[in-house]
Amino acid sequence: MDKQTQEGVILAGTSPRIKRSPDSYVDDLETNDDDDLSLLVSSTEMIICDRCERQFKGVRGLKIHKSKTQCGNEEEEFQAWPGSVPVEPPTEPFNEEPPSFHELQGILKKTRNASAPGQNGIPYKMYKRCPRLLRLLWSLMQTVLARVNEFMQWSKMKIKPMKSRSLVMERGKVADIQPFEVDGQLIPGVQTKPVKFLGRVIDGRLDDKVAREDVIVELTSLLKIVDKSHLTGMMKCWIYQHLIAPKIQWKLLIYDVPLSQVERMEVCVSVKLRRWLGVSRILTDIALFCHQSKLHLPMEGLVSSMKKTIVNATQQLQQSSDEVVSRIQPKVRCGRKWNPDLAIERAEGALRMEDLVQGQFGRQGLGSGQIRKPVSKLKPNERRAEIVSLAVREHDDIQYVRAVQMSVQGAWTSWENVRQRKLSWRNLFDTSPRLLQFLLGATYDTTPSPVNLKRWGLAHEDSCNLCKERATTTHILAGCPTSLGQGRYTWRHNRVLRVIAEACSNQIGQCNTKPIQAKRCHVNFVKEGEQSKTKSQRAFSSCLDEANDWKILADLDKKLVFPQIVFVTSLRPDIVIWSEEKRQVFIIELTVPDEAGMQRARERKRDKYEYLVLEIQKRRWKVDLWTIEVGCRGFSNGSLAYVLRRLGCGTRTTRRVEGEACSRAERASFHLWLMRNETQWSTPTYMTS
Numbered sequence: 240m241d242k243q244t245q246e247g248v249i250l251a252g253t254s255p256r257i258k259r260s261p262d263s264y265v266d267d268l269e270t271n272d273d274d275d276l277s278l279l280v281s282s283t284e285m286i287i288c289d290r291c292e293r294q295f296k297g298v299r300g301l302k303i304h305k306s307k308t309q310c311g312n313e314e315e316e317f318q319a320w321p322g323s324v325p326v327e328p329p330t331e332p333f334n335e336e337p338p339s340f341h342e343l344q345g346i347l348k349k350t351r352n353a354s355a356p357g358q359n360g361i362p363y364k365m366y367k368r369c370p371r372l373l374r375l376l377w378s379l380m381q382t383v384l385a386r387v388n389e390f391m392q393w394s395k396m397k398i399k400p401m402k403s404r405s406l407v408m409e410r411g412k413v414a415d416i417q418p419f420e421v422d423g424q425l426i427p428g429v430q431t432k433p434v435k436f437l438g439r440v441i442d443g444r445l446d447d448k449v450a451r452e453d454v455i456v457e458l459t460s461l462l463k464i465v466d467k468s469h470l471t472g473m474m475k476c477w478i479y480q481h482l483i484a485p486k487i488q489w490k491l492l493i494y495d496v497p498l499s500q501v502e503r504m505e506v507c508v509s510v511k512l513r514r515w516l517g518v519s520r521i522l523t524d525i526a527l528f529c530h531q532s533k534l535h536l537p538m539e540g541l542v543s544s545m546k547k548t549i550v551n552a553t554q555q556l557q558q559s560s561d562e563v564v565s566r567i568q569p570k571v572r573c574g575r576k577w578n579p580d581l582a583i584e585r586a587e588g589a590l591r592m593e594d595l596v597q598g599q600f601g602r603q604g605l606g607s608g609q610i611r612k613p614v615s616k617l618k619p620n621e622r623r624a625e626i627v628s629l630a631v632r633e634h635d636d637i638q639y640v641r642a643v644q645m646s647v648q649g650a651w652t653s654w655e656n657v658r659q660r661k662l663s664w665r666n667l668f669d670t671s672p673r674l675l676q677f678l679l680g681a682t683y684d685t686t687p688s689p690v691n692l693k694r695w696g697l698a699h700e701d702s703c704n705l706c707k708e709r710a711t712t713t714h715i716l717a718g719c720p721t722s723l724g725q726g727r728y729t730w731r732h733n734r735v736l737r738v739i740a741e742a743c744s745n746q747i748g749q750c751n752t753k754p755i756q757a758k759r760c761h762v763n764f765v766k767e768g769e770q771s772k773t774k775s776q777r778a779f780s781s782c783l784d785e786a787n788d789w790k791i792l793a794d795l796d797k798k799l800v801f802p803q804i805v806f807v808t809s810l811r812p813d814i815v816i817w818s819e820e821k822r823q824v825f826i827i828e829l830t831v832p833d834e835a836g837m838q839r840a841r842e843r844k845r846d847k848y849e850y851l852v853l854e855i856q857k858r859r860w861k862v863d864l865w866t867i868e869v870g871c872r873g874f875s876n877g878s879l880a881y882v883l884r885r886l887g888c889g890t891r892t893t894r895r896v897e898g899e900a901c902s903r904a905e906r907a908s909f910h911l912w913l914m915r916n917e918t919q920w921s922t923p924t925y926m927t928s
Contacts, residue, residue: 337384340377347373400424404434406443413443439493447494454490458483458504462511472515473667479512480538491545492552497574498542505541512538517676519685523648526683529638530631533651533834533874534682535661543634545573546582550630553579554623586629590614590622648683654834656876660901677909681712681872686912688712704916715915716871716908717833725920731907732831733795735869735900736813739829739879740793742896743814746886747791750783781887782863786821806855810848823861826851827882831904834870841866841878873905 286301287294338346352364366373391398398421405426407414419426430443440450461483465475491501509524518526525532528540553571556564571579594613617625642649651657667675680686689710692698703710705721715722722728783789792799792815799811805824814827826848832840844866855862865882869875875897883893910923 337381338377340374343373343377343380400426403427404429404432404441406430413445437493438489447496450494451496451500454487454494454496455500455504457490458487459507461486462507466511466514472517472672475515476512476538476667477664479508484539484541484544487541488544488548491541492548495572496545498545498576499574501541501545508541516679517672518679522679522683522685523642523645525638525642526648526679529635529642531635531639531659532642533654533657533659534679535659537662537664537667543631546577546579546634547627547631549573549579550582550586551623551627553583554626558619558623582630582633583626585633586626587614589629590625648685650684650835651682654874655838657834657837657870657874658877660874674906674909677912678872678905681716681908681912684712686712688715705918710915713833713835715912717831717836722911722920726922727911727914727920728831730922731871731904731911732829734903734907735831736793736829737795738896738900738903739827739867739882740791740795740814742883742888742892743816743827743886744791744793746883746888747783747789747816750781750887751787751789753784753787755787756784782823782825782885783887786818786823788820789816789818791816805860806851806858808851808854810851812848821861822859824855824863826862826864827867828864829867829869831869831871834872834874837868837870837876840868869900869904871904871908873901873908875901 286298288301288305347363347366350363352367353362355362366376400421401424403421403426405417405419406429407416407418413430415428415430417425417428417431428443429441433440433442435441440453444450462479465478465483468475470478487504490496505524505528509527510520512527513520513522524540526534527536527538528543529535530543549571556569556571559565573579591614593611597611611625612621614622639652643652662670670678677686685691687697689698689701689703691712693701701709703714703719703721706719708714708719711718717728790802792802794811794813799813799815801808801810801812802815802817802824804819805815805817812826813829815824816827817824828844828848830837830840830844845864848864852862852864865878865885867878867882869879879897879900880893883896888896914920
């Protein structure tokens with residue numbers, strides 16, 4: 240066997256591959272006999288060029304291609320050609336020793352100066368011009384191989400070919416060959432037998448393009464399976480939040496998925512959620528995923544969860560105790576639309592700003608309330624959690640700005656002093672689907688009101704059937720004069736008032752049975768560094784503690800007559816509480832307005848009873864006027880909780896009463912919405928309580 244043939248043989252299992260130049264095929268045409276010559280000339284096999292991967296018919300076409308292009312500069316590797324003379328196997332054994340320094344130099348001479356071998360971007364030119372750097376690289380390679388052999392000998396481990404994988408790269412591309420063997424057993428390539436590591440599929444591809452497409456396909460298939468099931472819409476939403484979303488969230492962490500693709504995936508999810516909730520198709524995704532909306536649903540969007548996960552992972556990589564990880568500083572790539580490093584930098588700046596401006600606020604004492612520790616005293620996990628929360632808040636701020644720009648569905652951004660209403664999964668499962676649809680539609684103004692129907696092109700008129708005015712959702716729920724005259728709004732008002740009156744009556748009954756408690760005026764101060772000798776018990780201060788002859792009247796079943804012992808007037812407040820012994824009276828006035836008009840309703844009620852308060856004070860009575868506002872959609876501004884706390888109700892009782900009052904207002908408004916086209920009104924018998 241000559242030297243050229245010996246160099247052209249490559250051991251790959253048991254079948255040899257022949258490395259031949261195009262000229263060798265022409266030589267065979269000159270040396271073979273007539274039968275072989277006819278076989279070679281008549282061959283129509285398609286031959287592939289190894290450099291440009293184009294196909295050519297016959298050897299002559301390939302030779303012409305190589306003579307006219309750059310593909311003929313080097314000898315190429317071809318597959319075995321029909322009619323070729325079999326070549327004997329090589330006689331020299333394969334050299335298993337590590338590459339020598341001269342071999343490394345020979346490989347380096349064949350490379351281009353501008354090309355770079357690794358991810359660090361260092362070109363081959365530096366290794367060519369600096370022999371010391373090349374020898375250092377060679378010594379490091381020797382050290383790595385020696386360490387691996389030493390570890391294998393120490394651990395007495397044996398490489399199992401079927402549990403191993405090989406990967407061969409040629410000119411920056413993965414080659415589809417499997418050249419490695421152990422004890423005669425072939426090590427499969429990672430492209431033929433992929434493996435999984437922490438859920439990530441390693442199949443020989445150098446990018447995540449196919450993996451990103453697989454994530455979209457997996458999300459679509461999971462949503463389709465849940466959509467075709469016979470479960471209720473709320474159960475399907477729960478399955479998405481607790482089963483599908485965490486699975487996709489992990490995929491977004493292990494693969495480099497750009498933010499634009501995640502936004503498209505979130506659009507697909509929001510379409511399914513709207514269908515399962517039964518709401519309008521035009522409902523914005525801010526209503527589903529924004530944490531700053533007035534009606535917060537217990538669901539999280541893919542974009543928000545992705546940012547939270549990526550920011551957390553980036554911080555863990557930056558704060559890693561591993562020297563290798565901290566030295567290379569790996570980056571998490573999320574496209575060009577959002578950069579996690581810049582998000583972390585902005586969050587750290589916000590933390591430092593909070594340290595400068597934070598302080599005591601409100602009417603509580605010094606040191607009360609929850610105040611975050613300074614940044615310098617935060618533990619690594621606490622600092623990481625704060626930065627993650629600030630990154631999520633930044634995303635919510637962007638969503639809030641979008642909501643402000645919406646004139647219809649973003650009208651809730653103009654509600655002043657209205658508390659956010661958070662719905663738990665228990666609330667969602669306990670609420671009827673139609674009531675939940677009404678609540679979402681009334682909050683974001685997507686209900687089929689005459690104005691909306693005309694805006695959508697489904698109706699020609701937008702007037703109210705009762706008063707012939709422009710019938711918006713707010714007009715139907717709290718602004719129709721005909722509904723006010725028929726007593727519809729009064730019926731809803733009395734339903735909410737009954738809950739508040741029962742809570743006040745129960746509290747007064749408890750206070751009248753207790754002995755009179757003197758007002759506390761002594762405060763035990765504790766010096767710095769010392770502890771209090773007596774354990775302080777938390778007690779709710781009440782305006783009813785200094786007397787036990789309290790009486791209450793509510794304007795519910797019969798007309799309220801203001802107590803003549805206090806003052807004679809024709810005004811009828813909703814609730815009056817007074818004590819003759821203490822000469823003190825509390826006037827409570829309830830209003831169930833539109834959420835956008837709560838502040839105006841509060842001022843209107845104060846102006847109405849201002850004269851009464853002045854006249855009572857002239858008679859040397861202490862008087863307090865408390866106005867309570869509960870929105871027609873079931874939202875509160877905290878006025879009811881303030882009144883209950885002043886009367887001495889505990890936190891649990893306050894939350895229960897406030898929740899029941901808001902629920903009754905919401906259900907009564909839903910009934911008024913269903914009766915919006917009925918010209919006659921009668922008090923419903925099934926909702927009298």
